[in-house]
Amino acid sequence: MSQAIALRAPIVPPSPARADGPATHVHASPAQIHFLGLGKTYPGQAQPALHGIDLSIRRGEIFGIIGRSGAGKSSLLRTINRLEQPSHGRVLIDQVDIAPFDEDQLVALRRRIGMIFQHFNLMSAKTVWQNVELPLKVAGVAKAERQRKVRQLLALVGLEEKHHVYPAQLSGGQKQRVGIARALVHDPQILLCDEATSALDPETTASILELLRDINRRLGLTVVLITHEMAVIRDICHRVVVLEQGEVVEQGDVWRVFGTPRHAVTRTLLAPLQTQVPEALQATLRASPISRNSAVVLKLTVLGEPALSELFADLGGRVRLLQGGVQTIGGHALGQLILSVQDAPHDTAQLLERAGRWAEQVEVLGHVV
Template sequence: MNASAQRQLPLEPQSSGIEAQHTELHPDLNRAHVRFVSLGKTYEGRQGPVQALGNIDLAIQRGEIFGIIGRSGAGKSSLIRTINRLEQPSSGRVLIDQVDIAEFNEDKLVELRRRIGMIFQHFNLMSARTVWQNVELPLKVAGVPKAQRQRKVAELLELVGLKDKHKAYPAQLSGGQKQRVGIARALVHDPAILLCDEATSALDPETTQSILGLLREINQRLGLTIVLITHEMAVIRDICHRVVVLEQGQVVEQGAVWQVFGDPHHQVSKTLLAPLQLGLPQELAARLTAQPLAPEATLLLDVHFTGASGEEPDLAALFAALGGKVKLLQGGVERIQDRAIGHLILSVAGSPHNRDELLARALTQAPRVEVLGYVA
């Protein structure tokens, strides 16, 4: 059996009658590669039980790159580690290919974990072993014959771009190169799922982009389902298909990346997105008033493009609708999953329309508009 066939081989599906009825109503759940059903996780603390996860219901589809984001302590690591049962849920279930993994014995867990690769923030490489030996070690432990090990290691080092570094030791590598070794090692058993635990948090921005590019290539070439956790919205934007936002162990928002970026609903999502967005310049914010203090006061509008319509922003039509003298003060539009997402802070002076009319006219050209106030 080839590697691709191994990755697609499902376990025997199991489901209760109630769950079968639910999947009939939501057929996408039948295709879910990973599914959390009413998942909860509680730890025993010094002052009593601490709930890390509560009532998590999620479905991750085969072959997608799924992001889990949240602030520190939100439960991201606890959630991702239930997929390979490094964490045992306190309640609920984790299904892989529709199979509940809770009752797996040690032999079944070994088989499961070989189907699920994992890469870490701090690489977890063995300093006394070369790049080749670090990648080869899981195969040796599994008793894979030497000739097969050599073929596999050579293939993976070629894939991650480290063919010429096979004799180097971790201390001789950059952070990005170490992470590439970690990725190669995670792929030695041809996993169907790859878990990424803050895999780029220790890297500089340029190296982060190269690692994300490699993960994207692996996803496309090998068809792996990739589940990554991060506290960086930029990582979610650049690589993920869908995202879930966690806060205090609860799902507070989820959806396609363009949806969450274009029109976040929960305050946590907005807070996480704030570093990526250009707000009102400080010098203007200091002069902003709720009502015009002089006849020549300028109205400021924050015009949002959420990508919901799929259409490109028509700035000429927007400016014409507002009338008067319109200036762009701050903001920008970017493309996420082929959708135009962003916002523009505009000043409008000398328009023949009053404030309510301007707001109404702006809403004919953009799905969301906020009146910020007036500046002299």
């Protein structure tokens, strides 16, 4: 029934900021991660997990990867540290192709790319301090330096007083903070987050997102995350890519993709965050006018805070606001309005043209008496 109308060699990167350094705002700069014609097919599977991925992730940004189950999100994320070897195409980190890396180069690469997981992956028999310290011991770092680094990172994630505690005595949020501290021990330039908040309650999720934002600002890390929680992408990411059956179907700034999603898959994923048509109204909608008293029902996506009186006057006729609200995404205000327009002095095409002066996207939901 509804009809949408769109109107508008080893890596040698710069040294990261120290965890105890001053807090600075990091502006996204030229691409740090490039996927070029990337494809991945697993043995025994006819359908590729990834196909023709051309994508760039900028240095210092928080980048989200979303898609339905089986879309290829985890496969794409794991090619960045070569836990997955692409079947074809290339992955460049700081303009260096990581495909030919030998074992020693891969070890160095993975120390520059931290990773945090949904289920924390902590060692239950070791304390918080020991869990964070372990990668440094494996790398042969001297004891004094290990102690300095662990103390610094536990302060960063707010767990100084829990250094002697075992994982079983921690909440889910505290366990994830340990995981984040451990991922930062080698001063990485890139942090990969694999469903890092999916096992957490909403309040704890908010605190972990704030911590990741702070780390991104202070340390200048490029953060790449996958999640099925669209609110996480909305609240923390600068840009987002949408995958479907291993291919990129949409990408861009989060406020733009979330405000005016173009692809059907994107609209389906974001539906829970969109302004919904009230059930009582939905039941009365018809595809075409059924009487001379019928009103057309429009859904408008508006950039900024709409001036309703001026909008209503421009549409003409009797205009009613049936549902609506304004949210801020990435510093941009986005309004979604559901209006009924009755007795307009214009035909439907003219009405849509007038609505388009105010909206990024206009959708005809139907007609009601």
